[in-house]
Amino acid sequence: MTEPIIVARDVGVELGGTPVLSGVHLTVAPGEVVAVLGANGAGKTTLLRCLAGLQHTEGHVHVLGRPPVDAPDFWREVVLVGDEPTWYPGLTVREHLELMRAVHGPGRMEAREALELFELDGCADRAPSSLSTGQRQRLSLAMALLRPSRLLLLDEPERGLDAAFRERLAGLLSAYADDGGTVVMVTHDPRFAENTRHVSLEAAA
Numbered sequence: 760m761t762e763p764i765i766v767a768r769d770v771g772v773e774l775g776g777t778p779v780l781s782g783v784h785l786t787v788a789p790g791e792v793v794a795v796l797g798a799n800g801a802g803k804t805t806l807l808r809c810l811a812g813l814q815h816t817e818g819h820v821h822v823l824g825r826p827p828v829d830a831p832d833f834w835r836e837v838v839l840v841g842d843e844p845t846w847y848p849g850l851t852v853r854e855h856l857e858l859m860r861a862v863h864g865p866g867r868m869e870a871r872e873a874l875e876l877f878e879l880d881g882c883a884d885r886a887p888s889s890l891s892t893g894q895r896q897r898l899s900l901a902m903a904l905l906r907p908s909r910l911l912l913l914d915e916p917e918r919g920l921d922a923a924f925r926e927r928l929a930g931l932l933s934a935y936a937d938d939g940g941t942v943v944m945v946t947h948d949p950r951f952a953e954n955t956r957h958v959s960l961e962a963a964a
């Protein structure tokens with residue numbers, strides 16, 4: 760039987776003395792796209808942070824067969840897209856994509872293909888800080904999908920994207936999973952997540 764990519768059992772987190780997650784279970788197989796849904800404050804981002812090794816938890820969490828840790832070996836296989844990244848001053852949109860390739864090696868696509876796929880050709884020579892919210896989100900996602908990885912952890916990837924691009928992104932994530940990758944994403948858009956496995960989170964307190 761194929762080993763799960765994620766096994767989380769009885770996960771509990773307290774923040775500021777308040778339970779945020781309690782008794783959460785999640786098992787994710789390779790090639791799955793899982794959408795974590797729930798009300799504001801239900802703990803979705805906190806769960807992603809637990810899976811990324813950025814949040815201490817009670818219970819058992821294994822990602823890719825081991826406890827997740829905020830360390831280079833882990834981040835070579837896992838990509839987290841959450842809050843907007845810090846952009847490198849002086850580098851253009853194109854250079855941000857080329858940087859991913861230079862650091863992580865040949866991945867799923869070339870920088871020029873990513874520019875086309877994420878509709879960034881028109882702003883390839885601009886600084887990311889000069890882009891619109893949706894264009895910056897597309898650049899974050901392009902940087903994530905260009906490089907090789909086994910697991911994508913995405914926090915509201917649809918944020919700032921228009922309806923047409925949301926549909927394209929859903930297709931790109933599905934293709935990533937068809938290639939053997941695994942996706943866990945937090946989303947508030949059930950339509951964007953319609954062809955994924957849904958996991959609902961309820962507030963712990």
Ligand SMILES: Nc1ncnc2c1ncn2[C@@H]1O[C@H](COP(=O)(O)OP(=O)(O)OP(=O)(O)O)[C@@H](O)[C@H]1O
Binds near residue numbers: 779798805
């Ligand atoms: N550093 C912190 N200290 C104390 N409480 C926190 C901290 N970070 C988050 N929380 C609380 O933990 C709860 C869960 O937050 P989290 O961001 O995981 O929710 P969410 O489901 O992702 O919400 P949203 O849909 O609004 O993004 C919230 O009640 C939030 O106020």
